[in-house]
């Protein structure tokens with residue numbers, strides 16, 4: 001690879017990525033790849049995307065100086081990229097809008113998606129309605145039980161939610177089922193993947209649709225502070241909000257790029273969702289990347305307090321950035337994330353998503369070790385309204 005920005009023509013990031021799929025899926029992926037390449041070159045598509053991000057999503061969102069916390073920590077200035085202020089409350093809508101516009105351009109009238117916590121399902125259901133498309137969301141049967149309010153949201157938006165009973169009845173099974181469904185109805189159906197995973201071209205395409213996060217943050221940081229940040233920090237589930245931020249800074253070697261995985265009950269406990277910190281390379285969901293698997297190649301169960309980080313794999317570009325040393329990957333535990341959730345709520349008047357709280361926890365650790373004239377950009381990937389039941393339950397409060 002000549003640079004960090006593009007995989008090779010087969011979607012390889014070094015030894016990672018690629019396309020490990022049934023032959024029946026190859027024509028659909030080829031069609032998608034060609035359509036996406038054409039759309040990228042088309043000023044009309046780019047203009048439409050730009051306009052939708054402004055009018056429907058609410059971009060650009062602010063880069064907010066968390067002055068009070070920064071002063072209390074006594075080190076680097078912490079800036080928050082406010083993806084939580086987007087319509088539907090997180091970064092996921094950037095990608096959902098992009099893929100839905102591409103589906104429309106390809107003449108597909110039906111969107112399908114997989115979802116774990118339900119956030120990507122809600123984003124996809126939202127854009128399907130916006131563009132007058134049908135929508136079916138595949139969700140593990142156990143997740144449907146656990147995430148009933150997001151299931152209801154999807155139904156309010158007019159989507160059909162299909163329970164997946166196979167395997168562990170969670171996200172990875174929903175993803176397999178969505179891929180199977182896509183093969184059977186590829187003429188009228190577009191599969192909207194929710195993170196930088198899956199077979200090529202998904203990891204690169206989803207990264208591109210989230211790059212607006214980093215492009216805005218870079219310009220805002222230069223304007224507001226006069227220089228680039230010393231570090232960019234984001235939580236990593238599949239890795240889409242992190243890569244969207246990192247993409248704009250990869251060519252600035254002085255900017256540290258730090259991804260924070262879900263440490264759960266601690267790496268030593270085995271109960272976590274941190275494939276980059278404790279996994280090894282293997283193949284899952286159509287690409288090669290770091291995975292949590294046992295000695296026989298079986299995917300291990302994951303644990304995190306935040307449903308959105310609960311994924312045993314990670315986008316292949318992160319695997320490459322880790323091995324090359326350009327990005328660093330650390331963990332924050334459930335307890336550390338909870339503490340950061342409360343700190344941001346009480347100090348800045350912003351209730352963050354529990355996923356995001358992992359990034360904040362690490363930023364709060366790092367800032368005091370840095371100088372006051374340095375800055376850290378944290379991707380505030382989502383708002384915490386969806387998590388208040390989880391947090392309250394930990395305190396014995398039933399809402």
Ligand SMILES: *Cc1c(COP(=O)(O)O)cnc(C)c1O
Pocket residue numbers: 090091092119194195196235236237238239240241242308309353355356381382383
């Ligand atoms: C889904 C989600 C994540 C994790 O997904 P990535 O693809 O790693 O970004 C992080 N934060 C929020 C708020 C989410 O909804």
